[in-house]
Amino acid sequence: MNRTRSTRWLALLATASLIVAACGDDDDDTAAGTEAPAGSETPATDAAAATDAAAATDARAATDAPATTAGAEPPAPTNAPPVTVGSGTGEGGTLRLWLNGTDTPDAVVEYAVAEFNELHPDVRVQLERQQWTGLVERLTTSLSGNEAPDIVEFGNTQAQAFEAAGAVVDLTDKAEELGADDFLQSLAEAGTYNGQLYAVPYYAGARIMIYNKALFEASGIEVPTTLEEMIAAGEQLKADNADVPNFSGIYLPGRNWHAVLSLIWENGGEIATQEGDEWVGQLDSPESIAGLEMFKDLFDRANAAPADADDSNDYLAFCAGEVGMMPAPGWKPGQILNEDDGCPEMEADIGVFAMPGAAAGMTSPVLLGGSNIAIPTNSANPELAYDLLRIMISPGYQQLMAENSLIPAIKSELDSVSGSDAAVAQATAAENSRFVPTSEFWAGVEAANILPDMLVQIAGGGDVAEAAAQADAAIEDILNNS
Amino acid sequence: MAVATPTTPIEVRPTTVDAGGRRRPSALPYALLLPSVAVLVIMLGYPLVRLVTLALQEYGLRQVFGQPAPWVGLDNFRTILGEDYFWTVLWRTLAFCFANVALTMVLGVLVALLLQALGRGMRVVVSTSLIVAWGMPALTATIIWQWMFDTEYGLVNWALGRQGESWLADQLTFFMVATIIVVWMGIPFVAFTVYAALTQIPVDIVEAARLDGAGARDVFRHVALPALKPILLILTSLSIIWDFRVFTQVYVLQKAGGVTRDTNLLGVYAYQISIGQNRFDIGAAVAVVMVAITIILTLVYLRAMVRTDEEL
Numbered sequence: 028m029n030r031t032r033s034t035r036w037l038a039l040l041a042t043a044s045l046i047v048a049a050c051g052d053d054d055d056d057t058a059a060g061t062e063a064p065a066g067s068e069t070p071a072t073d074a075a076a077a078t079d080a081a082a083a084t085d086a087r088a089a090t091d092a093p094a095t096t097a098g099a100e101p102p103a104p105t106n107a108p109p110v111t112v113g114s115g116t117g118e119g120g121t122l123r124l125w126l127n128g129t130d131t132p133d134a135v136v137e138y139a140v141a142e143f144n145e146l147h148p149d150v151r152v153q154l155e156r157q158q159w160t161g162l163v164e165r166l167t168t169s170l171s172g173n174e175a176p177d178i179v180e181f182g183n184t185q186a187q188a189f190e191a192a193g194a195v196v197d198l199t200d201k202a203e204e205l206g207a208d209d210f211l212q213s214l215a216e217a218g219t220y221n222g223q224l225y226a227v228p229y230y231a232g233a234r235i236m237i238y239n240k241a242l243f244e245a246s247g248i249e250v251p252t253t254l255e256e257m258i259a260a261g262e263q264l265k266a267d268n269a270d271v272p273n274f275s276g277i278y279l280p281g282r283n284w285h286a287v288l289s290l291i292w293e294n295g296g297e298i299a300t301q302e303g304d305e306w307v308g309q310l311d312s313p314e315s316i317a318g319l320e321m322f323k324d325l326f327d328r329a330n331a332a333p334a335d336a337d338d339s340n341d342y343l344a345f346c347a348g349e350v351g352m353m354p355a356p357g358w359k360p361g362q363i364l365n366e367d368d369g370c371p372e373m374e375a376d377i378g379v380f381a382m383p384g385a386a387a388g389m390t391s392p393v394l395l396g397g398s399n400i401a402i403p404t405n406s407a408n409p410e411l412a413y414d415l416l417r418i419m420i421s422p423g424y425q426q427l428m429a430e431n432s433l434i435p436a437i438k439s440e441l442d443s444v445s446g447s448d449a450a451v452a453q454a455t456a457a458e459n460s461r462f463v464p465t466s467e468f469w470a471g472v473e474a475a476n477i478l479p480d481m482l483v484q485i486a487g488g489g490d491v492a493e494a495a496a497q498a499d500a501a502i503e504d505i506l507n508n509s
Numbered sequence: 510m511a512v513a514t515p516t517t518p519i520e521v522r523p524t525t526v527d528a529g530g531r532r533r534p535s536a537l538p539y540a541l542l543l544p545s546v547a548v549l550v551i552m553l554g555y556p557l558v559r560l561v562t563l564a565l566q567e568y569g570l571r572q573v574f575g576q577p578a579p580w581v582g583l584d585n586f587r588t589i590l591g592e593d594y595f596w597t598v599l600w601r602t603l604a605f606c607f608a609n610v611a612l613t614m615v616l617g618v619l620v621a622l623l624l625q626a627l628g629r630g631m632r633v634v635v636s637t638s639l640i641v642a643w644g645m646p647a648l649t650a651t652i653i654w655q656w657m658f659d660t661e662y663g664l665v666n667w668a669l670g671r672q673g674e675s676w677l678a679d680q681l682t683f684f685m686v687a688t689i690i691v692v693w694m695g696i697p698f699v700a701f702t703v704y705a706a707l708t709q710i711p712v713d714i715v716e717a718a719r720l721d722g723a724g725a726r727d728v729f730r731h732v733a734l735p736a737l738k739p740i741l742l743i744l745t746s747l748s749i750i751w752d753f754r755v756f757t758q759v760y761v762l763q764k765a766g767g768v769t770r771d772t773n774l775l776g777v778y779a780y781q782i783s784i785g786q787n788r789f790d791i792g793a794a795v796a797v798v799m800v801a802i803t804i805i806l807t808l809v810y811l812r813a814m815v816r817t818d819e820e821l
Contacts, residue, residue, distance in 0.1 A: 192571045193576070331673070332661075333678075335678035336766055470787070471786030477769075501770070
């Protein structure tokens with residue numbers, strides 16, 4: 028024990044600094060985004076998640092952002108190794124194409140590359156499929172470095188931030204050549220920043236109503252033609268099936284803000300509007316309040332789903348016969364019928380319709396999900412990339428997308444949508460579609476869960492006006508970047 | 510990383526003892542230390558410096574894509590410190606941290622005493638269960654607990670015969686579930702360490718105390734506790750650090766239900782600002798505040814530890 032007091036303190040300081048450094052290191056990870064916690068705002072399932080429980084959580088993440096991918100199939104593969112597509116020899120260079128999930132079928136990509144190779148037989152095209160999960164973080168890193176791919180796909184609510192940051196090439200000069208007049212309006216808005224076109228619409232998806240035909244028949248209910256009829260039908264279904272525990276005439280858990288937006292919009296409300304340079308929250312306007320009260324009414328009368336759940340378990344409830352109808356993305360029937368934990372035997376019972384409006388013969392506005400594609404500023408081959416991008420927005424390519432149950436990004440091909448009933452209902456719904464505020468900061472509103480928070484409060488019996496005002500303030504904070 | 514920390518003073522000791530004058534000073538120990546110090550500086554020092562730099566700049570997505578990052582001095586700190594919500598989250602985080610540490614320590618010590626009292630067979634069973642709980646990744650554990658508390662399909666609602674009870678919707682029950690997970694994962698480390706320390710208490714001292722008429726409680730208070738004090742202090746300070754920056758549990762539970770605004774803790778809040786809103790600068794400022802608080806908390810405990818050390 029001949030250590031002096033000061034050396035002991037020195038050792039302690041060293042220890043303290045190590046502890047703090049260890050702690051600080053992690054904090055920095057958090058700040059700089061190298062840490063990727065489970066399930067970020069972007070959707071899709073991590074096929075590598077082995078356990079059911081883990082897969083279920085990823086599926087939760089999936090439903091968090093159908094705004095970005097509403098048209099997509101739910102399961103995305105793990106990050107697949109790059110695949111060479113087409114006949115390019117590679118002497119003229121390699122073009123790297125990033126597409127997300129399995130939304131774009133291989134056959135469609137092959138078509139585009141075949142066309143491209145007719146122009147550039149010496150260029151090899153390499154397809155790299157990315158997971159939706161964690162996409163924003165991956166885009167941030169890859170687009171800012173010199174390993175940037177040549178074409179990337181964004182979820183439509185993600186695009187604005189990258190356009191504002193100057194991460195992708197300005198395509199305004201080429202707008203006419205690309206056929207911008209024919210673009211789906213809300214996707215074009217997502218691809219435009221400060222009046223300049225950066226990201227070209229790629230495909231869209233919209234929410235529809237899925238219903239159980241057998242239960243409708245048993246209760247003698249027809250497909251509703253107005254919102255009020257729909258809620259009444261839900262109430263009746265709930266009463267007729269009172270012996271089934273947890274039965275929802277309309278399954279609408281509190282955090283399903285994508286669906287509730289339709290009610291807000293149909294009542295004339297808005298999330299936020301731009302006045303000059305300022306975003307002003309509109310959730311506490313009388314119109315929006317009417318929509319939110321309609322949600323509360325629906326929630327109390329027709330629903331049995333939890334106030335604080337999202338819609339990631341809705342297919343399980345549907346399969347258990349606990350659901351009369353529910354709002355869902357267009358790919359939901361596929362999830363209901365999946366062989367793992369779905370119910371393929373219910374195929375004949377699944378019906379779809381577009382959510383009706385306040386008046387008969389109309390539909391309610393839906394949040395349009397979808398994707399945009401763009402050329403990174405750091406692309407090594409922007410001219411070649413442009414030639415491929417042009418093919419991907421061409422009528423021929425978009426027609427193929429439509430034939431694969433996706434809503435095409437150009438209006439002239441909307442009639443080509445074929446395949447499932449769901450695809451057709453989606454296309455009908457998409458004709459009356461709306462979008463979240465087009466701000467580069469919108470992603471922050473989603474990350475802070477402002478809308479789900481508000482709905483959970485309302486569903487739990489909180490004061491509607493108060494919850495709406497609180498959400499407005501939070502949204503204004505983020506959109507105005509204050 | 511932090512697990513290795515308690516051993517550090519021991520690593521330092523040989524050098525100081527050697528340099529104490531009894532032996533000829535030698536450069537060799539320092540040379541041997543150099544590689545690990547270099548690694549620490551690079552791996553831990555650089556991120557910390559980067560973090561502080563970020564907090565003093567304006568740094569958003571635009572800066573990630575190459576635009577210059579202007580220096581803004583302490584503006585980012587002014588922004589967060591001037592926000593009522595930040596203080597709400599800060600106090601909430603501290604309250605959560607201390608509640609969890611207290612529970613972890615008390616239950617951990619109790620389990621350690623249990624381990625000591627158990628026979629060989631049961632001790633193996635209990636140790637194995639502890640190791641399983643400890644070895645489970647935080648993410649997996651959280652998902653499993655969250656499923657047990659699920660509103661519709663959860664085991665807890667089923668066992669209690671309640672239908673549709675949303676445990677995560679209410680702030681208090683949300684933190685109850687989070688506390689269960691954090692404490693559950695924190696107990697094994699405390700239990701094992703304390704148990705190991707307990708086995709080091711000389712049996713004859715305990716026997717002597719017993720002969721003097723001390724009951725189990727007296728033996729614990731007057732024999733075991735003083736011997737355990739240094740290790741308890743270290744465990745407490747480590748637990749404080751871990752529970753103060755808890756992330757996974759809260760993040761996953763927020764995704765599963767509950768009101769995000771009412772359940773944010775500092776770690777999750779910093780992540781939301783940085784990654785969700787791309788305000789890396791403000792997020793970094795929050796993180797720096799976290800680091801500062803951690804330093805203060807750690808120093809308080811280390812000081813107490815030095816005192817104990819000197820008393821021995």
